[in-house]
Amino acid sequence: MSGYTKAELCIVAAAEAFRGDGEVLASGMGLVPRLAAGLAKLTFSPDLLLNDAECTLVSQPISPGPRTGELAVEGWLPFRKVFELLWSGRRHTMNMPTQLDRLGYCNISRIGPVARPKTQLLGVRGIPGNTINHPCSYFVPNHSRRTIVERVDMASGVGHDPERWRPGVKKDFVDLRRAVTNLGVFDFEGPGQSMRLLSVHPWSSEEEIQKETAFPLARADVVHETPAPTAEQLRLIRDVLDPNDLRATALG
């Protein structure tokens, strides 16, 4: 591996989650997801909508860090319109959960019991609505047995455990698309829609990934090496999307 950083490869791998998305709001929560959505928009998914985490739709990605120049404003999207848009299915979010489990449940809420958590995190935010209404992907920058777990402490979003699905509830819009970690790329097409290894980053191995995962991991028939960024992708990341190099510390 040479000529690019781990974070840059993760951004490229995460961008792939948005491939094939048409006119949907691509929301990357956190630095790598945000840069990934921007990279997808500038390359293979030009119809994506982006916003500024406040209430402005923009037609060009916003570089994180000190802002220079005007935003390329495309529209107005206050929070109540965000809810309408996401409940209508026209969104694809990528979050950075504190825990992600075998059947695709994520946790951004707390570690420990509800009455007295060991660690109180943000709260479920909009994840319940996101995961049951539109495509969702995840980025985990610190793949370990503490983050990729058998079962999350709190299911902030939906996943694929039949016991958690009440009869009559519509699951048709659930689309847990991709999980990208600092070690590999995964989908949820293993047995029983469990987490499945698709590709291994050049600096990792299947053995390491299994060792850092708290459950026996399914694997695709053929597991590839995650593709390295192209020269054009690196140019876009470095010169256009993240000129302030905030990604330098994205993997901790």
Add this chain to the structure above:
Amino acid sequence: MTARDAVAELRDGMTIGIGGWGARRKPMALVREIVRSDVRDLTVVSYGGPDVGMLCAAGKVKRLIFGFVSLDLIPLDAHFRTARQSGALPDVMEIDEGMLQWGLKAAMIRVPFLPCRAGLGTSVETENPQIETVQSPYADGEVLLAMPALELDAAFVHVDHCDERGNGQILGPDPYFDDLFCGAAKRRFVSCESILSTERMTGQSCIHSMVLNRTLTDGVIEAPFGAHPTACVPKYGIDVPHLQEYSKSAADADAWSRYRERYVDVDEASYLETVGGPERILGIAAPVF
């Protein structure tokens, strides 16, 4: 009316809603007034920011109905975390942020619930057994979550301008859900940067900024910089250094006492001087996310 008049209407055990979002346009002058009052055992409904953290630190919150608590540019609120992790706030109704607006809307339009999919299949469903499901009476027969109306005894919001009759103007880019908080409540208190004549408000800005009509409000409180340390854009942004100091005051009881003595147990004029005065606050840029 004054902030004290508004808060004097609260009784122990009431359910209150607080407008704004995270560290944005929170009615903090009113929240500080609640902290100074004797009221206790409140159920608080909020898109939480330092309003929730401060009320937790002051021991005012018996139950919290929330989707998140965040200071935005500082992701987590230290006082809220302390309350949860110490066991001081075991009683929470944690729901999707879309469910929260749905519950307010149901209360506003006087229906017992509104249906949605958000929450089904998650811990929101299993940890809130009081939230029921409902089956569609139509051919699809779909089972949906029945988000119960969140009826409020009182709502507190902060806007840019009001007239004396209670028409309120929001100049920032997002009205959040302040109109729903007011619509869901029996008594509605609006603090504002300044009280203006109706003609002056409607004459100088787009008509869309007139978010609160007077059927949604009962009391108007003039409170310049009343959202500080949260933002009231375009007038002022989030005071991050102040929120850092506020966060550090969660370290222990002494630290909170010192914060409280300096910033809460004082009148608003002294508060404004202590945090640097109008000129400093006006110089705080709008947040960049």
